[in-house]
Amino acid sequence: MLIDGTGRTRVPSGGTNVLIGDAVQVTGQEPTGGNDTLISAPHTNDSMWGDFQSVSGGPPHFGNDTFVFGPHNGNDIINDFQLPDPQTSFAGDIIEIDSKKPMTFADLNIQPLDTNNDGILDSSVIQFDPHDSVTVLGIPNLTDHPEVFHFVLI
Numbered sequence: 001m002l003i004d005g006t007g008r009t010r011v012p013s014g015g016t017n018v019l020i021g022d023a024v025q026v027t028g029q030e031p032t033g034g035n036d037t038l039i040s041a042p043h044t045n046d047s048m049w050g051d052f053q054s055v056s057g058g059p060p061h062f063g064n065d066t067f068v069f070g071p072h073n074g075n076d077i078i079n080d081f082q083l084p085d086p087q088t089s090f091a092g093d094i095i096e097i098d099s100k101k102p103m104t105f106a107d108l109n110i111q112p113l114d115t116n117n118d119g120i121l122d123s124s125v126i127q128f129d130p131h132d133s134v135t136v137l138g139i140p141n142l143t144d145h146p147e148v149f150h151f152v153l154i
């Protein structure tokens, strides 16, 4: 597990990783998350939190985090993705996709998921190929949010 309060969080590749932008657990009146960049390790299944793994107290202020996925990212999970909220001017989190050929939102295969089999779609999965995906927990309508994606040619 790697926890990094500020800046870029990166771990070695291989196996399974847990990346946390701010803290495993926060308590208190106003837990505040920083703006972090979390980079998925290649050929590795990363379980990522941009802010806090668990919150008691609050309400928390979430940071505007960037989750970065390159080629052969593995099967990664974003546990705490926050969409932009125009009403509060909250910018939200970003999913950055680094690729060797130009890509756009239209190239992405995004499907809603029912992760706990209760008949309600609760999450989304971006499937790059049979071995590489990003599951975005808690966001069933990711297909409606092209604005959260950044595409970078590497």
Ligand SMILES: [Ca+2]
Pocket (backbone or CB within 6 Å): 021, 022, 033, 034, 035, 036, 050, 051, 062, 063, 064, 065
């Ligand atoms: Ca954060």
Ligand SMILES: [Ca+2]
Pocket (backbone or CB within 6 Å): 033, 050, 051, 062, 063, 064, 065, 080, 081, 082, 092, 093
């Ligand atoms: Ca965040």
Ligand SMILES: [Ca+2]
Pocket (backbone or CB within 6 Å): 040, 041, 042, 043, 044, 045, 046, 073, 074, 075, 076
């Ligand atoms: Ca990965």
